[in-house]
Amino acid sequence: MPDVPETRHAAEQHPLTRAERRAQRAAVPRPPATSLRPLAILATMSFAGLVALTGFTYPVLVALAVALTGGVMAWGWPTLLALPSPRGTTTVVAIGALTTVAAATLMRTEPFLEWIPAALAISLLAAFLHQLLRRDGRPRLTESVAATAAGLAIVAIGATYIPLPRTLGGSQTMAAAMAAIALSALADAALGHRRLRPWALPIAMVLGGVGAMLVALLDGRPMPAPAALIGLLAAGIAHAARRVVAVLPTMASARSQLASGAASVLVCGVVVYALGRILIA
Numbered sequence: 001m002p003d004v005p006e007t008r009h010a011a012e013q014h015p016l017t018r019a020e021r022r023a024q025r026a027a028v029p030r031p032p033a034t035s036l037r038p039l040a041i042l043a044t045m046s047f048a049g050l051v052a053l054t055g056f057t058y059p060v061l062v063a064l065a066v067a068l069t070g071g072v073m074a075w076g077w078p079t080l081l082a083l084p085s086p087r088g089t090t091t092v093v094a095i096g097a098l099t100t101v102a103a104a105t106l107m108r109t110e111p112f113l114e115w116i117p118a119a120l121a122i123s124l125l126a127a128f129l130h131q132l133l134r135r136d137g138r139p140r141l142t143e144s145v146a147a148t149a150a151g152l153a154i155v156a157i158g159a160t161y162i163p164l165p166r167t168l169g170g171s172q173t174m175a176a177a178m179a180a181i182a183l184s185a186l187a188d189a190a191l192g193h194r195r196l197r198p199w200a201l202p203i204a205m206v207l208g209g210v211g212a213m214l215v216a217l218l219d220g221r222p223m224p225a226p227a228a229l230i231g232l233l234a235a236g237i238a239h240a241a242r243r244v245v246a247v248l249p250t251m252a253s254a255r256s257q258l259a260s261g262a263a264s265v266l267v268c269g270v271v272v273y274a275l276g277r278i279l280i281a
Contacts, residue, residue, distance in 0.1 A: 043261025070097030076259025158266025180208030180231030208235020
């Protein structure tokens with residue numbers, strides 16, 4: 001009968017046991033050990049320094065610094081995640097950066113962040129419109145939408161830095177947090193060493209806490225204990241954001257490293273803003 005070979009082949013197949021599935025997963029090559037990404041480290045320190053310096057001037061300059069950081073992230077985000085339709089994704093994330101920055105800048109009284117959700121909603125509509133207008137058959141549609149939404153969320157989080165200088169001790173809080181984020185980048189060098197790799201996150205958090213506390217002692221505000229807490233959390237989040245993408249093959253490109261550094265600075269915005277408002281009174 002013509003269906004005998006197919007029946008015999010089906011009979012020979014059997015479900016894999018858990019041990020066999022584990023063996024298969026172990027046989028799959030894992031991403032290579034994370035190597036040193038000097039441009040990502042330099043980008044993190046540069047963007048953090050820019051935001052910290054503008055925090056002592058005018059909120060408009062903070063907005064420009066955050067917009068520049070968001071623009072660099074938008075430029076490199078599709079390359080970092082190897083997304084289809086990179087130009088459209090860059091355009092959407094750049095629109096999100098501009099709208100959320102404008103929403104945070106134009107709101108000069110409490111509540112400072114009231115318009116950011118509306119700006120983010122407009123950006124998400126632009127993201128879905130981009131997918132509808134794609135003419136490439138929309139490959140990897142779910143991945144593209146998810147990655148674009150993640151990029152929009154990061155630039156919206158970064159916009160929360162903008163009103164911080166208008167609050168009590170906000171400029172000093174931002175300076176302490178940016179010092180922590182910048183110093184956390186030094187711990188990325190440990191990712192290239194097998195023995196130090198498990199300790200990279202604790203090293204980053206300790207460096208961030210110490211750096212924030214030193215800035216607070218030099219400036220007199222915030223108090224060392226709240227500054228250390230803000231530094232610990234900001235440094236840990238920034239390091240984790242860079243480490244998540246550090247194993248991607250695309251991190252070999254300069255554009256991806258710049259996007260990684262910019263994203264790690266922006267993604268700490270909500271934590272710095274919330275702790276600054278709660279702990280600095």
